[in-house]
Amino acid sequence: MSDMMQHQIDAYVRREMLPEQEPPVTERGIVKWMRENLFSNVTNAIMTLIAILAVYLILTATLPWLLNGIWDAPSIRACREILQGEVGGCFAVLTERWNQLLFGFKYPDTEYWRPTLAFVLLFVAAAPVMFYKYTPRVMLFFTALYPFLAYWLIWGGTILTPVFALLGFVAGYVVWTVLVKRSFAGAFFGSIAAAVVTWWIGGMITGAMATENTLLIAVQSRDMGGFMLNLILGTVCVSLSLPIGIALALGRQSSMPIIKWICVIFIEFIRGVPLITLLFVANVVLAYFLPPGTTFDLILRVIIMITMFASAYIAEVIRGGLAALPTGQYEAANSLGLDYPQSMRLIILPQALKISIPGIVNVAVGLFKDTTLVSVISMFDLVGMIRGPILASTEWNGVYWELLGFAALLFFVVCYGISQYSQWLERELNTDHR
CATH class of the missing domain: 1.10.3720.10 (MetI-like)
Incomplete structure (x- = not known):
């Protein structure tokens, strides 16, 4: 009796592991993602089909206009002559007038490097503030100097103007640190007075020493x-x-x-x-x-x-x-x-x-x-x-x-x-x- 029961147990109990099999197609890969996110129920399936149709209509209307675009032409009439009735954008206006779109029509052409450099340095100056955990703190000195440097790069003229502007803030900070322990109001108004006096003196000196022989052309x-x-x-x-x-x-x-x-x-x-x-x-x-x-x-x-x-x-x-x-x-x-x-x-x-x-x-x-x-x-x-x-x-x-x-x-x-x-x-x- 016991041998018969053991034989029945051996017939139903597996003693070896089955080899691993891949999950069904509906439970893996892109099919699973689409089933869960796009076609999880009837309402979502309908909305997905409507969205696909809308994207298709938008692309069929815009892609020919983009792909057939004209990038080299002196005018809109020349673009139309090149297209000869076909659908296409006249992007030549961007290649012809890019400098005016970015810098205006009066900024000197030879000085475009100045606002461009100021824009690049903006990221360098903002990095210690925006990513303070990943940048050295010594870069904060450049961040403090950047507004004055950017002003000089963009507007040009004598460098004394941003220098005295910076000295005004330095004078105000020094007065603040000296007086803040005695009186908050005295430190506040004293720092403002120190900055204003420094700027006033700097304005007189800058006006007296103004000359055309500056490092950067004034704009x-x-x-x-x-x-x-x-x-x-x-x-x-x-x-x-x-x-x-x-x-x-x-x-x-x-x-x-x-x-x-x-x-x-x-x-x-x-x-x-x-x-x-x-x-x-x-x-x-x-x-x-x-x-x-x-x-x-x-x-x-x-x-x-x-x-x-x-x-x-x-x-x-x-x-x-x-x-x-x-x-x-x-x-x-x-x-x-x-x-x-x-x-x-x-x-x-x-x-x-x-x-x-x-x-x-x-x-x-x-x-x-x-x-x-x-x-x-x-x-x-x-x-x-x-x-x-x-x-x-x-x-x-x-x-x-x-x-x-x-x-x-x-x-x-x-x-x-x-x-x-x-x-x-x-x-x-x-x-x-x-």
């Missing part, structure tokens, strides 16, 4: 244009609006009524006024409030207005980040014996800024795209160049899609880069699951 602000102008306005205004927005957000939460209401009125007024109105104020109205004969650079006026506009929005974004922090964080800072500046710098602001990254990036992207509004006040940025000198010329009157598509591509590359960096930064600062 006036009215000669700036093209995408270079958009980059200048976007970079400067975003860089300035972030610290000003932080100060406004903290001032709005201040316990001192005067400071609080000044910040509240400023934020609410600026947020309630369209940016184009502020640009018209910078272009026209502001001149009426200046003494007769006073010259106030238009780019500087526009930078001030755009910075004010962006600062108000960033202040509200950061205020939301501050409000999102639990009160326990403030109590923890007080329990450690930290004063207000220390608690904000070490505990509160790092957390609030991390929360506010998506909102800050949203404001920065919107601000960079809004720099195209300067075209309505006769500043020839990228859009202003397209709408003005290029389309007004008889050679390229009628070329719209090619020029506007090129402008859209440039803005998309910059804005997409900003967005991708913000997502990377959020992942770097995410310590919740580590």
Whole structure:
């Protein structure tokens, strides 16, 4: 009986491992991905087919226009003669007018290397701030010097102007470090006075020593244009609006009524006024409030207005980040014996800024795209160049899609880069699951 039972057990129990087999076709590779993501149910399958049809129609309409494009022609009429009725874009306008699209039509041709070098050095200067974990801290010295170097490269003229501008900030910092331990208000106003006096003395010396024998040819602000102008306005205004927005957000939460209401009125007024109105104020109205004969650079006026506009929005974004922090964080800072500046710098602001990254990036992207509004006040940025000198010329009157598509591509590359960096930064600062 036992031998019979053992024989039955041997008949049903396998004593050798089966060789490994590949999973079914529906459970591996591209078929599995499509089944799970594109055709998981009837609704998703229908939506996938509709999307494929839409992509097909778009490609069949645009690919012939791109592939048959003309890149070498002196005018739009020559493009049409070459195409002979076929579908194709006249991209020759980009090869003929690329310098005007990027640098404007008045910037000297022989000096294009200067804004190009300033643009390349921008990444070097931004690296210690944007990728602080992976760059040596000694590079921060170049980051501090870059604004003055970039100004000299783009505008040219005597090097004394950026040198005295830098010395003004150095003098203000020295006075601040000396007086801050005695009185915060005295250090604040003393540093401002030291910087203003240094700039005033530097202005007199620069004016007295002005000469034509400069290392770089001076270029006036009215000669700036093209995408270079958009980059200048976007970079400067975003860089300035972030610290000003932080100060406004903290001032709005201040316990001192005067400071609080000044910040509240400023934020609410600026947020309630369209940016184009502020640009018209910078272009026209502001001149009426200046003494007769006073010259106030238009780019500087526009930078001030755009910075004010962006600062108000960033202040509200950061205020939301501050409000999102639990009160326990403030109590923890007080329990450690930290004063207000220390608690904000070490505990509160790092957390609030991390929360506010998506909102800050949203404001920065919107601000960079809004720099195209300067075209309505006769500043020839990228859009202003397209709408003005290029389309007004008889050679390229009628070329719209090619020029506007090129402008859209440039803005998309910059804005997409900003967005991708913000997502990377959020992942770097995410310590919740580590």
